[in-house]
Amino acid sequence: MNIPESNRPRIVIVGGGFGGLHLAKSLRNERFQVVMLDQNNYHTFQPLLYQVATAGLEPDSIAYPIRKIFKNQEHFFFRMAEVLEVFPEKKYVHTNIGTITYDYLVLATGTTTNFFGMDDIAKHAMTMKSISEALDLRSFILQHFEQALLTSSKEEQEALMSFAIVGGGPTGVELAGALAELKKHILPADYPDLDIRRMNIHLIEMADELLPPMADESSEKAFTYLEELGVTIWIKQAVKSYDGHKVSFQSGKELKAKTMIWAAGVKGNYLKGIAADAEEKGRYKVNRFSQIEEHEGIYAIGDIALMRTDDFPDGLPMLAPVANQQGTFLGKNILRIEKKEEPKPFEYKDLGVMATVGRNKAVVEIGKVKFQGLFAWFVWMFVHLVSLVGFRNKVVTFFNWSYNYLNFDRGVRLIIRKFERHKL
Amino acid sequence: MNIPESNRPRIVIVGGGFGGLHLAKSLRNERFQVVMLDQNNYHTFQPLLYQVATAGLEPDSIAYPIRKIFKNQEHFFFRMAEVLEVFPEKKYVHTNIGTITYDYLVLATGTTTNFFGMDDIAKHAMTMKSISEALDLRSFILQHFEQALLTSSKEEQEALMSFAIVGGGPTGVELAGALAELKKHILPADYPDLDIRRMNIHLIEMADELLPPMADESSEKAFTYLEELGVTIWIKQAVKSYDGHKVSFQSGKELKAKTMIWAAGVKGNYLKGIAADAEEKGRYKVNRFSQIEEHEGIYAIGDIALMRTDDFPDGLPMLAPVANQQGTFLGKNILRIEKKEEPKPFEYKDLGVMATVGRNKAVVEIGKVKFQGLFAWFVWMFVHLVSLVGFRNKVVTFFNWSYNYLNFDRGVRLIIRKFERHKL
Numbered sequence: 018m019n020i021p022e023s024n025r026p027r028i029v030i031v032g033g034g035f036g037g038l039h040l041a042k043s044l045r046n047e048r049f050q051v052v053m054l055d056q057n058n059y060h061t062f063q064p065l066l067y068q069v070a071t072a073g074l075e076p077d078s079i080a081y082p083i084r085k086i087f088k089n090q091e092h093f094f095f096r097m098a099e100v101l102e103v104f105p106e107k108k109y110v111h112t113n114i115g116t117i118t119y120d121y122l123v124l125a126t127g128t129t130t131n132f133f134g135m136d137d138i139a140k141h142a143m144t145m146k147s148i149s150e151a152l153d154l155r156s157f158i159l160q161h162f163e164q165a166l167l168t169s170s171k172e173e174q175e176a177l178m179s180f181a182i183v184g185g186g187p188t189g190v191e192l193a194g195a196l197a198e199l200k201k202h203i204l205p206a207d208y209p210d211l212d213i214r215r216m217n218i219h220l221i222e223m224a225d226e227l228l229p230p231m232a233d234e235s236s237e238k239a240f241t242y243l244e245e246l247g248v249t250i251w252i253k254q255a256v257k258s259y260d261g262h263k264v265s266f267q268s269g270k271e272l273k274a275k276t277m278i279w280a281a282g283v284k285g286n287y288l289k290g291i292a293a294d295a296e297e298k299g300r301y302k303v304n305r306f307s308q309i310e311e312h313e314g315i316y317a318i319g320d321i322a323l324m325r326t327d328d329f330p331d332g333l334p335m336l337a338p339v340a341n342q343q344g345t346f347l348g349k350n351i352l353r354i355e356k357k358e359e360p361k362p363f364e365y366k367d368l369g370v371m372a373t374v375g376r377n378k379a380v381v382e383i384g385k386v387k388f389q390g391l392f393a394w395f396v397w398m399f400v401h402l403v404s405l406v407g408f409r410n411k412v413v414t415f416f417n418w419s420y421n422y423l424n425f426d427r428g429v430r431l432i433i434r435k436f437e438r439h440k441l
Numbered sequence: 442m443n444i445p446e447s448n449r450p451r452i453v454i455v456g457g458g459f460g461g462l463h464l465a466k467s468l469r470n471e472r473f474q475v476v477m478l479d480q481n482n483y484h485t486f487q488p489l490l491y492q493v494a495t496a497g498l499e500p501d502s503i504a505y506p507i508r509k510i511f512k513n514q515e516h517f518f519f520r521m522a523e524v525l526e527v528f529p530e531k532k533y534v535h536t537n538i539g540t541i542t543y544d545y546l547v548l549a550t551g552t553t554t555n556f557f558g559m560d561d562i563a564k565h566a567m568t569m570k571s572i573s574e575a576l577d578l579r580s581f582i583l584q585h586f587e588q589a590l591l592t593s594s595k596e597e598q599e600a601l602m603s604f605a606i607v608g609g610g611p612t613g614v615e616l617a618g619a620l621a622e623l624k625k626h627i628l629p630a631d632y633p634d635l636d637i638r639r640m641n642i643h644l645i646e647m648a649d650e651l652l653p654p655m656a657d658e659s660s661e662k663a664f665t666y667l668e669e670l671g672v673t674i675w676i677k678q679a680v681k682s683y684d685g686h687k688v689s690f691q692s693g694k695e696l697k698a699k700t701m702i703w704a705a706g707v708k709g710n711y712l713k714g715i716a717a718d719a720e721e722k723g724r725y726k727v728n729r730f731s732q733i734e735e736h737e738g739i740y741a742i743g744d745i746a747l748m749r750t751d752d753f754p755d756g757l758p759m760l761a762p763v764a765n766q767q768g769t770f771l772g773k774n775i776l777r778i779e780k781k782e783e784p785k786p787f788e789y790k791d792l793g794v795m796a797t798v799g800r801n802k803a804v805v806e807i808g809k810v811k812f813q814g815l816f817a818w819f820v821w822m823f824v825h826l827v828s829l830v831g832f833r834n835k836v837v838t839f840f841n842w843s844y845n846y847l848n849f850d851r852g853v854r855l856i857i858r859k860f861e862r863h864k865l
Contacts, residue, residue: 058583059855075837077499077853084631085854094634097587097856114591148857159482163521167538207508210518409844409852413499413837420833428833429501430509431483432521433572434858 025050025092026355029110029117031100031288032125033060033083036319036340038406040123043348045090048355052119054098054112059083061148062405064337065414067188069151070158071195072203072430073421076148078413081406100126103290105312110290121351124291124301124309124317125344128283128335131299141261142279145188154278155429156436158196161275162208163432171215172273178216179274181264183256184281185222185229187372190239192278193220194374197246202425219272221251221264223281228380230334231370235380238389242374256281283335285321297323300332305362307347318343326365337404338368373397376422449474449516450779453534453541455524455712456549457484457507460743460764462830464547467772469514472779476543478522478536481571482507486829488761489838490569491612494578495619496627496854497845502837504572505830524550527714529736534714545775548715548725548733548741549768552707552759555723565685566703569612578702579853580860582620585699586632587856595639596697602640603698605688607680608705609646609653611796614663616702617644618798621670626849643696645675645688647705652804654758655794659804662813666798680705707759709745721747724756729786731771742767750789761828762792797821800846 026049030037033055044051062079069076087093098112109118130146132139143154158180165177180196182189196218205213220227220243226236227243227250243250255267264272284299292311295301300323301309307316307324319340323332333339343363350360369383371393379394381387398418405411421427450473454461457479468475486503493500511517522536533542554570556563567578582604589601604620606613620642629637644651644667650660651667651674667674679691688696708723716735719725724747725733731740731748743764747756757763767787774784793807795817803818805811822842829835845851 057856058587059857075499075501076857077501077855080855080857082631082854088630096590152857163482166520206512207506407852409841409850412840412844416836416840417833420836426833428509428831430506431501431504432481433483433500433504433576 020048022050022092026120027052027118028121028123028351029054029119030123030125031055031110032127032286032319033057033095034063034125034127034319034340035337036344037123037125038083038086039341039344040125040318040348041087041090041093041344043345044351045093047348047352049092049351051090051093052117053083053087053093053095054100054110054117055083055095056097056099057147058095058097060086060406062410063146064401064404066145066148066151067192067195069148070145070154070192071199072155072159072427073195074414074417075429076152078410078417079405080148081410086406100288103288103315105290105292105315108314120314122315123307123347124288124315124321125319125340126286126288126321128285128299128320130279131282131284132279133282135256135258138256138259138277138279141259142183142277144279145192146283152433153436156432156434157276159430159432160435162204162211165211166208174211175215175217176262176273176275178211178213179219179272179276180217181219181221181259181272181274181277183221183277183279185220185224185227185250185252186280187228187370188280189220189222189278190227190243190372190374192280193218193243193248194246194378197243197248198375199427200247203427203430207430217274218248219251219264219274220248221254221256221281223253223255225253227252228372231372231380232382232387234387235372235382235389238380239372239374242378246375283320291315298332306350306360307343307363316347318347324363326363328367329365333365334370336370339365342366371397371400444472446474446516450544451476451542452545452547452775453478453543454547454549455479455534456551456710456743456745457481457519458487458549458551458743458764459761460768461547461549462507462510463765463768464549464742464772465511465514465517465768467769468775469517471772471776473775474516474518475514476518476520476541477507477511478520478524478534478541479507480521480523482519482521484510484830485572486834487570488825488828490572490575491616491619493572493575494569494582494616495623496579496583496851497619498838498841499853500572500576502834502841503829505834510830524712527712527739529714529716529739532738544738546739547731547771548712548739548745549743549764550710550712550745552723552744553710554703555706555708556703557706559680559682562680562683562701562703565683566607566701568703569616570707576857577860580856580858581700583854583856584859586628586635589635590632598635599639599641600686600697600699602635602637603643603696603700604641605643605645605683605696605698605701607645607701607703609644609648609651609674609676610704611652611794612704613644613646613702614651614667614796614798616704617642617667617672618670618802621667621672622799623851624671627851627854631854641698642672643675643688643698644672645678645680645705647677647679649677651676652796655796655804655806656811658811659796659806659813662804663796663798666802670799707744715739722756730774730784731767731787740771742771748787750787752791753789757789758794760794763789766790795821795824 301317320335373379381393725741744759795805797803805817
């Protein structure tokens with residue numbers, strides 16, 4: 018359509034994750050001007066961050082330049098920017114590079130780590146919500162093994178080689194499995210002077226099972242797999258504090274580990290200016306049209322959005338397929354609104370859930386079908402491979418996986434930038 | 442040989458570059474204990490750093506974990522450490538992780554950027570001697586394009602999109618060519634709102650030709666190639682100062698560029714404790730046995746070593762093949778010494794020199810044979826590909842090169858960590 022740029026309704030999308038990407042794509046060739054804002058110039062494929070942290074994949078193969086994704090899309094504009102405040106009455110957002118007005122504002126800002134106010138954990142624990150954080154974790158792990166060579170104290174060595182992963186969701190389970198495989202196949206050859214048997218991997222979960230949202234069958238199988246790999250699993254255990262050396266539990270138990278990885282909770286990346294009434298359970302409450310009802314013309318999709326459906330009375334889960342579908346659907350609804358048609362309510366097409374534990378070990382649930390083991394592991398790999406953005410990333414990832422599988426190897430155990438603690 | 446570790450003569454190698462790697466490999470299965478020290482846990486394939494800086498390759502494909510290279514080599518020990526001082530009389534080195542005694546000490550520490558005392562340039566210019574620096578440069582370049590979008594001043598935009606590369610050696614030539622290809626194939630699609638024709642690439646050389654050590658034929662061809670790609674070449678021009686915005690030449694001329702890349706000089710990574718008498722032209726003077734004659738049992742190989750031969754009266758060039766050959770040769774000589782045989786003088790087998798400018802454009806000299814263009818470019822690629830350490834890195838690099846060639850693309854234009862100046 019030959020509409021001048023200034024006459025096009027402007028849709029501002031905050032965040033270049035799964036939801037934002039799908040929304041922007043669904044608006045291709047339509048009558049809008051689409052502006053995407055993100056603090057990074059790339060999209061991050063978050064489900065594979067744990068493989069970057071454990072030296073299985075290079076960071077560049079799970080990141081994709083946003084400009085490249087949209088290089089042939091007209092009326093699309095990307096700006097690397099941080100949104101500082103929304104002014105819903107005046108319909109503009111204030112960012113670190115200036116202000117921008119909108120007709121539609123879509124918040125696809127995702128979530129960040131939630132320490133639930135425990136400052137000592139925020140200070141001493143590692144997190145894994147971004148590529149930088151995953152790289153820091155990779156360096157941190159490897160640095161500890163280098164350090165372990167320098168002490169003759171067995172106790173100190175053991176603490177340096179011990180990992181406390183808090184949170185038994187997919188992130189915690191996948192990370193524990195990947196670390197266990199490092200222990201089994203990689204580290205003994207890399208560090209022949211260390212007794213790698215003294216390396217301990219602890220997975221800590223507050224609920225009474227791993228992968229709480231999955232069926233018991235899957236939870237139990239993940240548990241078994243991890244035990245087989247030598248992971249120590251703590252269930253019904255809540256962490257009370259962590260000082261960088263010792264984990265203290267509410268039960269009074271203690272555990273020495275120089276590395277804690279906190280994967281026990283997230284909270285939405287809230288924006289200043291959005292009504293506090295819209296906040297619920299760390300997300301923005303939206304209706305089935307993805308609208309934040311407190312503000313006209315403001316929408317939320319993906320992890321940040323709390324959308325209730327009949328099947329999910331507590332809100333749709335924080336999964337990539339939900340964000341993808343909401344993004345595409347919202348694009349169509351906005352077009353309906355512009356055409357003075359009625360928007361339709363969103364229906365989630367449940368694609369299932371899955372988690373991988375390690376070599377030939379995964380758990381998959383698709384509808385009522387549940388399966389585990391080698392086939393599940395192939396399904397997991399296939400789904401993640403085809404979901405990766407870009408042909409280059411698919412090929413490099415596929416090659417790395419094949420290579421690692423055949424050689425029992427992880428190619429990228431590099432400390433490119435040493436991690437030095439400077440938080441808080 | 443079944444010799445206890447404590448009875449083995451200890452060879453301490455400082456540096457895991459080309460020379461150190463080849464030396465350690467040539468000592469495999471011999472009677473020595475080999476200890477390698479490096480500040481990084483990986484080997485860097487320096488000749489391809491410029492491709493990391495210009496988004497053509499991921500950093501992980503030109504880095505290789507040192508522990509992995511030697512994982513099957515017995516009596517080999519790696520420590521990630523910085524050498525602080527050598528005590529030649531007492532035959533030990535002091536490092537940031539403790540002291541270590543040696544029977545043979547081999548310095549393979551390479552070189553670092555030489556600003557020749559120009560503090561303003563040290564403060565404001567970018568360098569490219571390590572993976573971290575190459576990544577900083579990649580971020581810095583991309584950040585400038587993002588910034589250029591935010592100003593309406595054409596002059597400011599032009600300065601943000603202008604690059605002054607100082608030094609017309611292989612690094613400068615290859616970087617200028619790679620930037621020119623970014624300008625031609627990538628940036629116009631990524632930044633449709635910018636007038637990329639205003640991007641300027643300046644290559645500045647003090648001598649009267651590019652690639653001074655190469656034959657005139659090669660120098661002239663490289664010049665022509667770069668001009669065809671739109672690079673502005675300044676010869677016989679010495680830089681006087683740089684304030685982060687403006688390059689001032691000794692001739693009085695000036696040039697506005699927000700990015701200066703300094704590739705105009707290197708100096709050896711000297712170690713405290715080595716006699717000042719051993720220093721010459723920024724390197725350690727060695728005899729044909731790689732010995733630093735001022736100290737018994739101390740050797741130097743690779744870029745840091747100034748070794749004169751009949752063909753190279755000013756010292757062998759700073760090239761990977763020299764380091765490789767010296768490393769392997771020194772290993773054999775040390776074995777001869779241990780066997781009470783006479784060590785042999787090193788002879789350099791000249792493998793030629795080459796530089797690439799861009800797509801289908803390279804210059805190669807092998808002995809008296811000189812050729813340029815498409816075939817030279819294939820030779821350049823082949824030589825670099827087979828020289829890369831590790832099968833994984835070869836495959837990933839080959840795939841990236843093929844992909845980039847066929848698609849006129851550079852896949853990894855990511856700002857993973859923003860560059861913020863904190864030097865000086």
